Amino acid sequence: MQQLQDSRATRGQRIAEKLSELLDINYDELWQAVLDKAGGNPQAVGRAHIGQVLFERGEVKTVQKAFDKYLADNKPAYVAIEALTMQHGIELIHACGGKAVLAHPTRYQLSATRVRKLVEEFAQLGGDACELPATSEPISTRRMVDRSIAEHGLAASIGSDFHGSNMPWRRLGDVPILNDDQQGVWESFATLA
DSSP states (O other), X not given: OHHHHHHHHHHHHHHHHHHHHHHTOOHHHHXXXXXXXXXXXXXXXXXXXXXXXXXXXXXXXSHHHHIIIIISTTSTTOOOOOOOOHHHHHXXXXXXXXXXXXXXXXXXXXXXXXXXXXXXXXXXXXXXXXXXXXXXXXXXXXXXXXXXXXXXXXXXXXXXXXXXXXXXXXXXXXXXXXXXXXXXXXXXXXXXO
């Protein structure tokens, strides 16, 4: 975890460096504003913090525009995050006593075939649950994920993917509802005495 947290801090700094060059902004000022957004913790810095700073500085009209123009994959300030393999991630989660959940599988810009293969690989590697698509996604997407979950015997997870009021399209508490034949991953948690 320390390695991943350190890489997150380094990633944030590299994004800030790119933006300081692209937008002719003083790096130290930009990085300090980003750190302030992240509560002073460089390991907590995410692209949403950086997008918020760009919005507040007037560099973009919305936080989403910061992603669209600079921060999203393959945009000028994008920096890939150092990550674990899926297998290693699942193993680490299990070693800590957790349940491994595949988060928002339909949000990786994959075809339906690739999403199904991703869910299959996750299950074969020992994953426990798969997050259901957001309520804003098409019903056909939900049905495809429902079939994949059932086919591979996974539990389901739900969430709104809410990251703050600066992303109004993700409403806190707006979560999908489990089908009658689905088990929520939380149902497998040991009850605390």
